[in-house]
Amino acid sequence: MIVHLLRWLFGYYDISVEGKFTERFINLAARKGVNMWKLRNINGCICFCTGKNEWNTAQSAAEKTQNSIHIVKEHGLPYILAKHKHRSGLLAGAVLFAVFCKVMSCFVWSISYQLPEIINEYEMQEILSEYGFHEGAYRESLNVQDIIDKISLKDNRISWMTINIIGSCAEVRVSPDTSQSLNRRDISQTSNMISAADGTVTRIKVKNGSSKISVGDGIKKGQMLVSGVMEYNDGTNVIVDSNAQVFAKTARSAEIKIPKNIEVPVFSDSAAVKSEIVFFGIKLPFSIQDTPDCNNIKTAESEQLTFLDSRLPLYINSEILREYTKKPVVLDRQQAETILKNKLSLYEVFMLGSTNQGTVLQKKISFSESSDSYILKADYEIEEDVCIRMPLKVVSGDSQD
Protein backbone atom coordinates (compact mmCIF):
# COMPACT_ATOMS: atom_id res chain seq x y z
CA MET A 1 0.00 0.00 0.00
CA ILE A 2 2.75 2.41 1.00
CA VAL A 3 4.79 1.36 -2.03
CA HIS A 4 1.83 2.09 -4.33
CA LEU A 5 1.34 5.45 -2.65
CA LEU A 6 4.99 6.39 -3.04
CA ARG A 7 5.01 5.34 -6.70
CA TRP A 8 1.94 7.49 -7.32
CA LEU A 9 3.42 10.44 -5.47
CA PHE A 10 6.61 10.44 -7.53
CA GLY A 11 4.95 9.44 -10.78
CA TYR A 12 5.52 6.41 -13.05
CA TYR A 13 5.16 5.37 -16.73
CA ASP A 14 3.49 2.54 -18.58
CA ILE A 15 6.20 1.56 -21.11
CA SER A 16 6.11 -0.70 -24.14
CA VAL A 17 9.21 -2.29 -25.64
CA GLU A 18 9.23 -4.20 -28.89
CA GLY A 19 11.97 -5.77 -30.92
CA LYS A 20 13.79 -9.02 -31.49
CA PHE A 21 15.77 -9.08 -28.22
CA THR A 22 13.30 -8.12 -25.56
CA GLU A 23 14.78 -10.55 -23.02
CA ARG A 24 18.17 -8.89 -23.45
CA PHE A 25 16.58 -5.56 -22.83
CA ILE A 26 14.98 -6.84 -19.59
CA ASN A 27 18.31 -8.25 -18.36
CA LEU A 28 20.25 -5.11 -19.22
CA ALA A 29 17.67 -2.78 -17.73
CA ALA A 30 17.56 -4.84 -14.53
CA ARG A 31 21.39 -4.82 -14.32
CA LYS A 32 21.39 -1.04 -14.70
CA GLY A 33 19.05 -0.72 -11.72
CA VAL A 34 15.74 -0.10 -13.45
CA ASN A 35 12.88 -1.30 -11.21
CA MET A 36 10.17 -2.86 -13.32
CA TRP A 37 6.76 -4.13 -12.28
CA LYS A 38 3.66 -5.54 -13.96
CA LEU A 39 5.70 -7.02 -16.80
CA ARG A 40 3.51 -8.49 -19.52
CA ASN A 41 4.37 -10.13 -22.77
CA ILE A 42 1.65 -9.11 -25.18
CA ASN A 43 2.13 -10.49 -28.69
CA GLY A 44 5.91 -10.36 -28.39
CA CYS A 45 5.85 -6.84 -27.02
CA ILE A 46 7.00 -6.31 -23.41
CA CYS A 47 4.86 -3.87 -21.39
CA PHE A 48 5.83 -2.84 -17.88
CA CYS A 49 5.72 0.03 -15.40
CA THR A 50 8.73 1.88 -14.14
CA GLY A 51 9.45 5.02 -12.18
CA LYS A 52 9.69 8.42 -13.78
CA ASN A 53 13.36 8.77 -12.84
CA GLU A 54 14.30 5.49 -14.52
CA TRP A 55 13.05 6.38 -17.99
CA ASN A 56 16.43 7.56 -19.26
CA THR A 57 18.17 4.39 -18.10
CA ALA A 58 15.49 2.22 -19.69
CA GLN A 59 15.78 4.19 -22.89
CA SER A 60 19.55 3.67 -23.08
CA ALA A 61 19.11 -0.06 -22.42
CA ALA A 62 16.58 -0.27 -25.26
CA GLU A 63 18.97 1.50 -27.63
CA LYS A 64 21.83 -0.86 -26.74
CA THR A 65 19.69 -3.94 -27.32
CA GLN A 66 18.22 -2.50 -30.53
CA ASN A 67 14.65 -2.40 -29.27
CA SER A 68 12.15 0.36 -29.68
CA ILE A 69 10.72 1.84 -26.47
CA HIS A 70 7.93 4.29 -25.93
CA ILE A 71 5.71 5.60 -23.17
CA VAL A 72 2.12 4.40 -23.31
CA LYS A 73 0.72 6.34 -20.37
CA GLU A 74 1.79 8.58 -17.49
CA HIS A 75 0.50 8.13 -13.97
CA GLY A 76 0.90 9.91 -10.66
CA LEU A 77 0.67 13.22 -8.86
CA PRO A 78 3.20 15.19 -10.98
CA TYR A 79 1.07 14.63 -14.11
CA ILE A 80 -2.17 15.51 -12.36
CA LEU A 81 -0.62 18.77 -11.18
CA ALA A 82 0.74 19.49 -14.65
CA LYS A 83 -2.65 18.81 -16.19
CA HIS A 84 -4.36 21.28 -13.91
CA LYS A 85 -1.60 23.85 -13.64
CA HIS A 86 -3.71 26.43 -15.47
CA ARG A 87 -6.47 26.08 -12.89
CA SER A 88 -4.93 28.19 -10.19
CA GLY A 89 -8.28 28.62 -8.50
CA LEU A 90 -8.34 24.91 -7.71
CA LEU A 91 -5.01 25.11 -5.95
CA ALA A 92 -6.01 28.27 -4.13
CA GLY A 93 -9.26 26.59 -3.03
CA ALA A 94 -7.38 23.55 -1.77
CA VAL A 95 -4.99 25.75 0.21
CA LEU A 96 -7.84 27.84 1.61
CA PHE A 97 -9.67 24.68 2.64
CA ALA A 98 -6.60 23.38 4.44
CA VAL A 99 -6.16 26.72 6.21
CA PHE A 100 -9.87 26.82 7.08
CA CYS A 101 -9.72 23.34 8.61
CA LYS A 102 -6.63 24.23 10.57
CA VAL A 103 -8.13 27.48 11.91
CA MET A 104 -11.52 25.95 12.74
CA SER A 105 -9.87 23.09 14.62
CA CYS A 106 -8.60 25.64 17.15
CA PHE A 107 -12.14 26.20 18.46
CA VAL A 108 -14.59 24.07 20.40
CA TRP A 109 -17.61 23.38 18.21
CA SER A 110 -19.44 20.51 19.84
CA ILE A 111 -20.20 20.04 23.54
CA SER A 112 -21.91 16.94 24.85
CA TYR A 113 -23.22 16.57 28.39
CA GLN A 114 -23.61 13.71 30.84
CA LEU A 115 -25.52 15.26 33.71
CA PRO A 116 -27.53 14.01 36.68
CA GLU A 117 -31.26 14.70 36.82
CA ILE A 118 -30.94 17.64 39.19
CA ILE A 119 -29.08 19.73 36.62
CA ASN A 120 -30.46 20.17 33.13
CA GLU A 121 -28.44 20.82 30.02
CA TYR A 122 -29.53 24.43 29.45
CA GLU A 123 -28.65 25.32 33.00
CA MET A 124 -25.20 23.81 32.62
CA GLN A 125 -24.72 25.67 29.33
CA GLU A 126 -25.49 28.96 31.11
CA ILE A 127 -23.12 28.14 33.96
CA LEU A 128 -20.29 27.23 31.59
CA SER A 129 -20.89 30.32 29.45
CA GLU A 130 -20.23 32.53 32.47
CA TYR A 131 -16.67 31.18 32.52
CA GLY A 132 -16.14 31.46 28.79
CA PHE A 133 -16.77 27.83 27.89
CA HIS A 134 -19.26 27.65 25.03
CA GLU A 135 -19.50 26.52 21.45
CA GLY A 136 -17.13 28.63 19.41
CA ALA A 137 -14.72 29.26 22.28
CA TYR A 138 -11.02 29.40 21.44
CA ARG A 139 -9.43 26.26 22.83
CA GLU A 140 -6.12 27.76 23.88
CA SER A 141 -7.84 30.42 25.97
CA LEU A 142 -9.75 27.87 28.09
CA ASN A 143 -8.28 26.97 31.45
CA VAL A 144 -10.33 23.83 31.98
CA GLN A 145 -9.10 22.99 35.47
CA ASP A 146 -9.78 26.52 36.66
CA ILE A 147 -13.34 26.38 35.27
CA ILE A 148 -13.99 23.02 36.94
CA ASP A 149 -12.69 24.27 40.30
CA LYS A 150 -14.80 27.43 40.23
CA ILE A 151 -18.02 25.68 39.23
CA SER A 152 -17.56 22.84 41.73
CA LEU A 153 -17.03 25.35 44.55
CA LYS A 154 -19.93 27.57 43.55
CA ASP A 155 -22.59 24.93 42.96
CA ASN A 156 -23.35 22.73 45.96
CA ARG A 157 -25.16 20.20 43.82
CA ILE A 158 -21.93 19.13 42.12
CA SER A 159 -19.51 16.79 43.85
CA TRP A 160 -17.30 15.96 40.88
CA MET A 161 -16.98 17.39 37.40
CA THR A 162 -14.75 16.90 34.37
CA ILE A 163 -14.41 18.54 30.97
CA ASN A 164 -12.59 16.55 28.28
CA ILE A 165 -11.66 18.33 25.08
CA ILE A 166 -10.69 16.07 22.17
CA GLY A 167 -10.06 18.01 19.00
CA SER A 168 -13.02 20.32 18.55
CA CYS A 169 -15.39 18.22 20.65
CA ALA A 170 -15.84 18.59 24.37
CA GLU A 171 -17.55 16.32 26.86
CA VAL A 172 -18.84 17.58 30.20
CA ARG A 173 -19.52 15.04 32.94
CA VAL A 174 -21.00 15.89 36.31
CA SER A 175 -21.64 13.76 39.37
CA PRO A 176 -24.16 15.03 41.92
CA ASP A 177 -23.46 15.66 45.57
CA THR A 178 -25.40 12.86 47.27
CA SER A 179 -24.54 14.00 50.80
CA GLN A 180 -27.37 16.56 50.70
CA SER A 181 -29.99 13.85 50.19
CA LEU A 182 -29.03 12.28 53.49
CA ASN A 183 -30.26 15.38 55.27
CA ARG A 184 -27.08 15.89 57.19
CA ARG A 185 -27.45 18.87 59.45
CA ASP A 186 -25.05 20.92 61.43
CA ILE A 187 -24.75 18.98 64.69
CA SER A 188 -23.66 22.06 66.56
CA GLN A 189 -27.22 23.45 66.23
CA THR A 190 -30.16 22.59 68.47
CA SER A 191 -33.79 22.58 67.49
CA ASN A 192 -37.36 21.52 68.21
CA MET A 193 -39.81 20.08 65.66
CA ILE A 194 -43.12 21.91 65.42
CA SER A 195 -46.26 21.27 63.40
CA ALA A 196 -46.79 22.96 60.04
CA ALA A 197 -50.57 22.37 59.99
CA ASP A 198 -53.60 21.25 62.01
CA GLY A 199 -54.39 17.54 61.93
CA THR A 200 -54.52 14.16 63.61
CA VAL A 201 -51.30 12.20 64.19
CA THR A 202 -51.12 8.86 62.35
CA ARG A 203 -47.42 7.90 62.48
CA ILE A 204 -44.39 9.06 64.44
CA LYS A 205 -40.71 8.40 63.65
CA VAL A 206 -38.31 10.09 66.04
CA LYS A 207 -34.60 9.89 65.25
CA ASN A 208 -33.39 12.44 67.78
CA GLY A 209 -35.18 14.32 70.55
CA SER A 210 -38.13 13.48 72.80
CA SER A 211 -41.63 13.14 71.42
CA LYS A 212 -44.37 15.23 73.04
CA ILE A 213 -47.30 13.64 71.19
CA SER A 214 -48.62 10.16 70.46
CA VAL A 215 -50.56 8.50 67.64
CA GLY A 216 -54.15 9.68 67.50
CA ASP A 217 -53.53 13.06 69.13
CA GLY A 218 -54.95 16.17 67.56
CA ILE A 219 -52.34 18.79 66.79
CA LYS A 220 -52.45 22.45 65.90
CA LYS A 221 -50.26 24.51 63.64
CA GLY A 222 -47.20 25.67 65.56
CA GLN A 223 -47.55 23.06 68.30
CA MET A 224 -44.32 21.44 69.47
CA LEU A 225 -44.16 17.81 68.36
CA VAL A 226 -40.62 16.77 69.26
CA SER A 227 -38.48 18.58 71.78
CA GLY A 228 -34.76 19.12 71.50
CA VAL A 229 -34.39 18.88 75.29
CA MET A 230 -33.81 15.27 76.33
CA GLU A 231 -34.32 14.43 80.01
CA TYR A 232 -32.53 11.43 81.48
CA ASN A 233 -33.47 9.40 84.55
CA ASP A 234 -30.63 10.79 86.59
CA GLY A 235 -32.06 14.26 86.18
CA THR A 236 -29.62 15.56 83.58
CA ASN A 237 -30.83 17.40 80.50
CA VAL A 238 -29.16 17.39 77.13
CA ILE A 239 -30.09 19.77 74.34
CA VAL A 240 -29.90 18.16 70.89
CA ASP A 241 -30.78 18.90 67.31
CA SER A 242 -34.11 17.08 67.02
CA ASN A 243 -34.86 15.05 63.92
CA ALA A 244 -38.22 13.35 63.36
CA GLN A 245 -41.04 12.63 60.96
CA VAL A 246 -44.62 13.01 62.24
CA PHE A 247 -47.32 12.06 59.77
CA ALA A 248 -50.79 13.49 60.33
CA LYS A 249 -54.10 13.67 58.55
CA THR A 250 -54.68 17.21 57.41
CA ALA A 251 -57.46 18.88 55.48
CA ARG A 252 -57.12 20.94 52.34
CA SER A 253 -59.78 22.49 50.18
CA ALA A 254 -59.94 24.18 46.82
CA GLU A 255 -62.56 26.18 44.93
CA ILE A 256 -62.28 26.75 41.19
CA LYS A 257 -64.60 28.97 39.15
CA ILE A 258 -65.01 29.54 35.45
CA PRO A 259 -67.46 31.95 33.80
CA LYS A 260 -70.26 30.60 31.67
CA ASN A 261 -69.36 32.83 28.73
CA ILE A 262 -65.78 32.43 27.63
CA GLU A 263 -63.73 33.22 24.56
CA VAL A 264 -61.87 30.35 22.98
CA PRO A 265 -59.11 30.72 20.38
CA VAL A 266 -59.86 29.24 16.99
CA PHE A 267 -56.69 28.57 15.01
CA SER A 268 -56.58 28.99 11.27
CA ASP A 269 -55.07 26.33 9.04
CA SER A 270 -52.30 28.55 7.79
CA ALA A 271 -49.11 29.17 9.72
CA ALA A 272 -46.13 31.41 9.04
CA VAL A 273 -42.78 29.73 9.48
CA LYS A 274 -39.53 31.58 9.94
CA SER A 275 -36.47 29.39 9.86
CA GLU A 276 -32.80 30.09 10.12
CA ILE A 277 -29.69 27.99 10.08
CA VAL A 278 -26.98 28.76 12.62
CA PHE A 279 -23.55 27.73 11.43
CA PHE A 280 -20.46 28.43 13.52
CA GLY A 281 -22.43 31.14 15.30
CA ILE A 282 -23.53 32.83 12.05
CA LYS A 283 -27.31 33.01 11.53
CA LEU A 284 -28.59 32.61 7.99
CA PRO A 285 -32.35 32.83 7.45
CA PHE A 286 -33.58 30.47 4.75
CA SER A 287 -37.33 30.81 5.13
CA ILE A 288 -38.96 34.15 5.72
CA GLN A 289 -42.68 34.77 5.88
CA ASP A 290 -44.60 37.80 7.09
CA THR A 291 -45.77 37.92 10.66
CA PRO A 292 -49.59 37.71 10.70
CA ASP A 293 -51.27 41.02 11.55
CA CYS A 294 -53.98 39.55 13.72
CA ASN A 295 -53.62 37.54 16.94
CA ASN A 296 -51.06 34.83 16.71
CA ILE A 297 -49.28 32.33 18.89
CA LYS A 298 -45.57 31.70 18.44
CA THR A 299 -43.83 28.44 19.10
CA ALA A 300 -40.08 28.22 18.80
CA GLU A 301 -37.99 25.13 18.14
CA SER A 302 -34.29 24.57 17.93
CA GLU A 303 -32.69 21.43 16.60
CA GLN A 304 -28.99 20.64 16.61
CA LEU A 305 -27.89 18.38 13.77
CA THR A 306 -25.86 15.29 14.48
CA PHE A 307 -23.67 13.05 12.36
CA LEU A 308 -22.68 9.58 13.53
CA ASP A 309 -23.61 10.43 17.14
CA SER A 310 -21.48 13.58 17.11
CA ARG A 311 -23.13 16.96 17.49
CA LEU A 312 -22.34 19.39 14.70
CA PRO A 313 -22.04 23.15 15.22
CA LEU A 314 -25.15 23.45 13.06
CA TYR A 315 -28.58 24.41 14.39
CA ILE A 316 -31.93 24.91 12.69
CA ASN A 317 -34.10 27.41 14.59
CA SER A 318 -37.74 27.65 13.58
CA GLU A 319 -40.49 30.04 14.69
CA ILE A 320 -44.03 28.97 13.83
CA LEU A 321 -46.68 31.69 14.02
CA ARG A 322 -50.29 30.52 13.96
CA GLU A 323 -53.15 32.92 13.56
CA TYR A 324 -56.17 32.63 15.78
CA THR A 325 -59.41 34.47 16.36
CA LYS A 326 -61.35 34.61 19.57
CA LYS A 327 -64.78 33.08 19.44
CA PRO A 328 -67.33 33.58 22.24
CA VAL A 329 -68.72 30.33 23.55
CA VAL A 330 -71.39 29.57 26.13
CA LEU A 331 -70.34 26.55 28.14
CA ASP A 332 -72.81 23.87 29.00
CA ARG A 333 -72.62 21.93 32.27
CA GLN A 334 -70.76 18.96 30.87
CA GLN A 335 -68.12 21.10 29.17
CA ALA A 336 -67.68 23.15 32.34
CA GLU A 337 -67.25 20.02 34.45
CA THR A 338 -64.56 18.71 32.13
CA ILE A 339 -62.65 21.99 32.22
CA LEU A 340 -62.95 22.33 35.97
CA LYS A 341 -61.78 18.75 36.57
CA ASN A 342 -58.73 19.36 34.37
CA LYS A 343 -57.88 22.46 36.39
CA LEU A 344 -58.38 20.51 39.60
CA SER A 345 -55.92 17.84 38.43
CA LEU A 346 -53.32 20.55 37.89
CA TYR A 347 -54.04 21.99 41.31
CA GLU A 348 -53.59 18.55 42.90
CA VAL A 349 -50.17 18.16 41.35
CA PHE A 350 -48.95 21.47 42.77
CA MET A 351 -50.69 20.93 46.08
CA LEU A 352 -49.12 17.52 46.62
CA GLY A 353 -45.77 18.87 45.53
CA SER A 354 -45.95 21.49 48.25
CA THR A 355 -46.53 18.86 50.96
CA ASN A 356 -43.83 16.69 52.48
CA GLN A 357 -44.41 13.10 51.27
CA GLY A 358 -48.16 13.79 51.13
CA THR A 359 -50.69 11.22 49.89
CA VAL A 360 -54.40 11.82 49.29
CA LEU A 361 -56.56 9.64 51.56
CA GLN A 362 -59.98 11.02 50.64
CA LYS A 363 -61.34 13.47 48.13
CA LYS A 364 -64.84 14.97 47.91
CA ILE A 365 -65.86 17.02 44.89
CA SER A 366 -69.01 19.09 44.52
CA PHE A 367 -70.13 20.97 41.47
CA SER A 368 -72.46 23.96 41.55
CA GLU A 369 -73.69 26.67 39.26
CA SER A 370 -74.37 30.35 39.82
CA SER A 371 -75.93 32.93 37.52
CA ASP A 372 -72.73 33.66 35.64
CA SER A 373 -70.27 30.91 36.52
CA TYR A 374 -69.68 27.25 37.33
CA ILE A 375 -68.00 26.38 40.63
CA LEU A 376 -66.10 23.26 41.62
CA LYS A 377 -65.29 22.64 45.28
CA ALA A 378 -62.90 19.95 46.40
CA ASP A 379 -62.12 18.84 49.96
CA TYR A 380 -59.07 16.67 50.56
CA GLU A 381 -57.91 14.56 53.45
CA ILE A 382 -54.15 14.19 53.12
CA GLU A 383 -51.57 12.31 55.14
CA GLU A 384 -48.30 14.22 55.20
CA ASP A 385 -45.23 14.85 57.27
CA VAL A 386 -46.11 18.01 59.22
CA CYS A 387 -42.78 18.47 61.04
CA ILE A 388 -40.79 21.61 60.50
CA ARG A 389 -37.60 22.42 62.30
CA MET A 390 -37.39 25.38 64.66
CA PRO A 391 -33.85 26.18 65.85
CA LEU A 392 -33.28 26.63 69.58
CA LYS A 393 -31.13 29.44 70.82
CA VAL A 394 -29.04 28.23 73.71
CA VAL A 395 -27.81 31.08 75.95
CA SER A 396 -25.15 30.09 78.52
CA GLY A 397 -25.55 31.57 82.01
CA ASP A 398 -22.69 33.11 84.14
CA SER A 399 -20.88 30.45 86.10
CA GLN A 400 -20.34 30.98 89.80
CA ASP A 401 -17.17 29.66 91.40
Next chain:
Amino acid sequence: MKKSKGDQGMKMPAFMANLGNVHMDISGNHEIILEGGKGIVEYGDKSIKINAGKYILAFCGRGLHIQCMNDSDIVIHGFVTSIEYIM
Protein backbone atom coordinates in the same frame (compact mmCIF):
# COMPACT_ATOMS: atom_id res chain seq x y z
CA MET B 1 31.25 -10.23 3.83
CA LYS B 2 33.84 -11.98 1.61
CA LYS B 3 33.07 -11.82 -2.12
CA SER B 4 34.40 -14.14 -4.77
CA LYS B 5 35.74 -12.92 -8.13
CA GLY B 6 32.93 -14.10 -10.23
CA ASP B 7 30.24 -12.56 -8.17
CA GLN B 8 30.71 -8.86 -8.62
CA GLY B 9 27.36 -7.11 -8.40
CA MET B 10 25.62 -10.13 -6.78
CA LYS B 11 24.04 -9.54 -3.41
CA MET B 12 24.07 -13.08 -2.01
CA PRO B 13 26.30 -14.14 0.85
CA ALA B 14 29.63 -15.56 -0.29
CA PHE B 15 28.96 -19.18 0.60
CA MET B 16 25.79 -19.20 -1.52
CA ALA B 17 27.51 -17.43 -4.38
CA ASN B 18 30.22 -20.04 -4.37
CA LEU B 19 27.67 -22.80 -4.54
CA GLY B 20 26.02 -21.04 -7.49
CA ASN B 21 22.52 -21.53 -6.03
CA VAL B 22 19.51 -19.34 -6.32
CA HIS B 23 16.97 -19.02 -3.52
CA MET B 24 13.40 -19.75 -4.53
CA ASP B 25 10.21 -19.21 -2.47
CA ILE B 26 7.19 -20.93 -3.89
CA SER B 27 3.69 -20.01 -2.64
CA GLY B 28 1.31 -22.69 -3.83
CA ASN B 29 1.42 -22.72 -7.58
CA HIS B 30 0.69 -19.05 -8.17
CA GLU B 31 3.69 -17.10 -6.89
CA ILE B 32 7.43 -17.66 -7.09
CA ILE B 33 10.04 -15.35 -5.62
CA LEU B 34 13.48 -15.93 -7.05
CA GLU B 35 16.60 -14.42 -5.53
CA GLY B 36 20.00 -14.63 -7.13
CA GLY B 37 18.96 -15.06 -10.75
CA LYS B 38 21.33 -13.93 -13.48
CA GLY B 39 18.87 -12.91 -16.14
CA ILE B 40 15.96 -13.91 -18.29
CA VAL B 41 16.54 -16.37 -21.06
CA GLU B 42 13.00 -16.62 -22.34
CA TYR B 43 9.89 -14.71 -21.39
CA GLY B 44 6.51 -15.79 -22.58
CA ASP B 45 2.94 -16.31 -21.43
CA LYS B 46 3.40 -20.08 -21.07
CA SER B 47 7.08 -20.37 -20.28
CA ILE B 48 9.62 -18.29 -18.41
CA LYS B 49 13.26 -19.39 -18.31
CA ILE B 50 15.69 -17.87 -15.84
CA ASN B 51 19.49 -18.21 -15.95
CA ALA B 52 20.61 -19.54 -12.57
CA GLY B 53 24.30 -19.80 -13.41
CA LYS B 54 25.07 -23.53 -13.68
CA TYR B 55 21.63 -24.39 -14.94
CA ILE B 56 18.47 -22.83 -16.30
CA LEU B 57 15.23 -22.79 -14.39
CA ALA B 58 12.19 -23.19 -16.59
CA PHE B 59 8.73 -22.37 -15.26
CA CYS B 60 5.86 -23.65 -17.38
CA GLY B 61 2.20 -22.91 -17.02
CA ARG B 62 -0.32 -20.36 -18.19
CA GLY B 63 -0.82 -16.68 -17.61
CA LEU B 64 2.76 -16.37 -16.43
CA HIS B 65 4.17 -12.89 -16.00
CA ILE B 66 6.83 -11.14 -14.02
CA GLN B 67 5.16 -9.08 -11.33
CA CYS B 68 8.32 -7.11 -10.51
CA MET B 69 12.05 -7.49 -10.88
CA ASN B 70 15.37 -5.80 -10.28
CA ASP B 71 18.95 -6.83 -10.94
CA SER B 72 18.89 -10.03 -8.89
CA ASP B 73 15.33 -10.69 -7.70
CA ILE B 74 12.31 -11.71 -9.72
CA VAL B 75 8.69 -12.28 -8.68
CA ILE B 76 6.69 -14.49 -11.02
CA HIS B 77 2.90 -14.71 -10.85
CA GLY B 78 0.59 -17.00 -12.76
CA PHE B 79 -0.59 -20.59 -12.86
CA VAL B 80 2.56 -22.73 -12.69
CA THR B 81 2.22 -26.30 -13.85
CA SER B 82 5.87 -27.42 -13.79
CA ILE B 83 9.37 -26.36 -12.81
CA GLU B 84 12.34 -27.79 -14.70
CA TYR B 85 16.04 -27.67 -14.04
CA ILE B 86 17.76 -27.64 -17.42
CA MET B 87 21.44 -28.59 -17.09
